[in-house]
Amino acid sequence: xxYFNHIYSASPDDLPHRARAVYIYLRDRAGTGADxxxxxxxxxxxxxxxxxxxxxxxxxxxxAGLIEKEPRYRENGSNTSNRLILKK
Numbered sequence: 001x002x003y004f005n006h007i008y009s010a011s012p013d014d015l016p017h018r019a020r021a022v023y024i025y026l027r028d029r030a031g032t033g034a035d036x037x038x039x040x041x042x043x044x045x046x047x048x049x050x051x052x053x054x055x056x057x058x059x060x061x062x063x064a065g066l067i068e069k070e071p072r073y074r075e076n077g078s079n080t081s082n083r084l085i086l087k088k
Contacts, residue, residue: 018057
């Protein structure tokens with residue numbers, strides 16, 4: 001069974017094309033594990049999407065239950081890229 005069967009079969013109302021593209025990107029970045037931590041800016045640059053579109057796609061994926069976002073922080077307390085955990 002393919003990693004992507006559940007996103008291929010999802011209706012466009014449930015999972016927009018932006019979310020599908022970002023999910024495939026994250027699955028590729030995760031390698032053999034279930035987590036990755038690319039920055040929104042990196043995803044946007046690699047997929048040639050706007051940062052806002054990537055943020056909406058990540059929200060769509062969290063809402064669909066395909067990923068989980070875990071905030072990460074630097075030693076000085078400032079934010080860094082989120083850890084993204086692929087659920088399916």
